[in-house]
Amino acid sequence: MDGQRVIGVDLGGTKILAGVVDRDGHVERRREHATPVTSQDDLLAGLDGAVEELLDDAVAAIGFGIPSPIDQKTGRAGQAVNIPLDSSIDFRTRMSERFGLPVGLENDANAAAYAEFHFGAAREADTMVMLTLGTGCGGGAVLDGRLYRGWAEFGHIVIEYDGLPCQGTCTGRGHLEAYVTGLAATKLAQQVFGPAVDAHRLVRLATEGEPRAVDILDGIGRRLGAGIGSLVNIFNPELVVIGGGFAAAGDFVLDPAREIVAREGLAGAGDRVRIVRAELGTAAGLIGAGLVAFDALR
């Protein structure tokens, strides 16, 4: 390869991951910082700091993965659900002027999907959909080999008319995100097992054979399947990649999801589509932000 390097920054609700990324998706000098959530100015200062400590003459561009819907025409991030960021600032221009480098901007889950497509679970696929299950639920898609650069906010598709309210600034009801995240799993687990049990412990209990824990994960998986079924009927992907921390629930969630997807998918697509776990782990968003930075060089 040409030896070019970029900085990738993955902005999450709780932490900022940043690193230097090469064209093969390798990450060097990976750094982690707490996400400042006190104000937009503090948040921007936190991002600036994360970039500055990695910046050197070898860096050709910067890419940001942001947990907001992005308007690629204006380079602005729409109102984020979990962090203090909105479209009042021209994010791309601000960063580009501050660092004197080309800047790419993408939704964090779109970036993760892009990384899994190039270097992870979907590297053999042509059309893929990704869902990230963490504090929230993000989505991304690669269609016929090209990253879909629109919203792809798959966590905010309605799977239950008039259902559970979303968290944060989202006023919607019955969105996928309200049912399938680690946060949702923690809430359900605490109803049954008490306040000390979180999503991680729930998965451990299921692994140990606790039937109520298995049941909770089964219910989450079936609702995840309803959401994936919708996406199958929209995009007909070969592969659906499940990432984010709560993907650790594995087949406790994915098997019931597969059952529902088989039922919901048109024309046999629900049987054909493969639903697999992401392979790049917590680095996916960071690597994807790097790919977005390389795209900004073109």
Added chain:
Amino acid sequence: MDGQRVIGVDLGGTKILAGVVDRDGHVERRREHATPVTSQDDLLAGLDGAVEELLDDAVAAIGFGIPSPIDQKTGRAGQAVNIPLDSSIDFRTRMSERFGLPVGLENDANAAAYAEFHFGAAREADTMVMLTLGTGCGGGAVLDGRLYRGWAEFGHIVIEYDGLPCQGTCTGRGHLEAYVTGLAATKLAQQVFGPAVDAHRLVRLATEGEPRAVDILDGIGRRLGAGIGSLVNIFNPELVVIGGGFAAAGDFVLDPAREIVAREGLAGAGDRVRIVRAELGTAAGLIGAGLVAFDALR
């Protein structure tokens, strides 16, 4: 324009509409036939007949709008929900060889969306989504000025986990189609007003101020809004176009839909997006099939 003409064929569950289409979207010699539903062979014979009666030396290509998910790579139509057609035949090659002309193939609702984008309600838009409400519910999308040529089977997104079963060959539950079509409206109307009342009469009753009729349409509109809300969060369209016969319900359905979309849409998109009726009426699918035929010439 260059005077070129194509044949557009819109295959519906009950009728085949065919006509000669020019590059400005004008239709000449429009013809209508009942759709043969007894077998795939009968159906193909019906399509052949519809083309043959329009074919002359001025026709440069043929386009078909088909109520199935289409695989553009293979040129095959997937299992249709309402008609006897499946992927056992190479539809595009068969038609191209039979008539000795380039053949384009699209899902019928994708074709209708394409027509509304070029010549109808969305002619000023850049990104639009269309839903057709008829016997079934079809979907199509134009993203950044380009027809999305994947499935876009928006009638089969889940809006109610484990909800109402679909009709036909679809095994899904709680799909948008089960709630928002003319057929769904007829079922709901008959529960309240008896077997003589269909969707048309229901809309008339609402127009006359019958509160139970208004209520039924309101409930349909709110569920339509849940489906549109999902699509807004996926595609962030400027415009959502509602076509098909049941679009005649107009604001009795669209106003409650707008209310729900405002609630479900992220980052203000639910307030920004305009939800309007289609303008091309029953000709949209036919004109769109013509556009697909012109694309097949390139």
